[in-house]
Amino acid sequence: MTDLVRYQDPLMIQRVLHTADTIAVVGLSANELRASYFVGYYLKRHGYRVIPVNPREREILGETCFPSLLEVPVPVDIVNVFRAPDALPQIARDAVAIRAGALWCQFGVINSEGGRIAEEGGLTVIMDRCLKVEHARYVGRMHWLGFNTQRITSVRTGLQ
Numbered sequence: 001m002t003d004l005v006r007y008q009d010p011l012m013i014q015r016v017l018h019t020a021d022t023i024a025v026v027g028l029s030a031n032e033l034r035a036s037y038f039v040g041y042y043l044k045r046h047g048y049r050v051i052p053v054n055p056r057e058r059e060i061l062g063e064t065c066f067p068s069l070l071e072v073p074v075p076v077d078i079v080n081v082f083r084a085p086d087a088l089p090q091i092a093r094d095a096v097a098i099r100a101g102a103l104w105c106q107f108g109v110i111n112s113e114g115g116r117i118a119e120e121g122g123l124t125v126i127m128d129r130c131l132k133v134e135h136a137r138y139v140g141r142m143h144w145l146g147f148n149t150q151r152i153t154s155v156r157t158g159l160q
Helices: 010-019 035-045 085-097 112-120 131-139
Strands: 022-026 049-053 078-081 102-105 124-127
Touching: 010 124, 010 131, 022 035, 035 049, 035 131, 078 085, 085 102, 085 112, 102 112, 112 124
Parallel strands: 022 049, 022 078, 078 102, 102 124
Antiparallel strands: none
């Protein structure tokens, strides 16, 4: 089994999603048009405590922003990474140092060394998957256009 397939196991993803409360988002942007902002907003709206990690900001989504994972003062269940793949080994080391539960790497954030460091440090690793998409998939709130309709049905009203 390749690393990437191992890091995308559906049962592992569901376990991480259902046991997490606090998510540190490394690379969370204050720009509402960025994917990291949209994911952070979605997670916060769905009851997770979102902790922004970005050295260039003071506050994002109404939460205090921390310059690094090492400065986050509370336990972290998931470290969600929106950074370039070459930054992942150091982020993985920091996630191990703070005893996070999981290292979640967004689409395109693929680095086998970072995955190995996190695994050897006892973290669950999920790679090349979007936390928002996987949450929506397993919680059952994904509309075919990608937003929550608050309704589950196979009948489409207004369509002939």
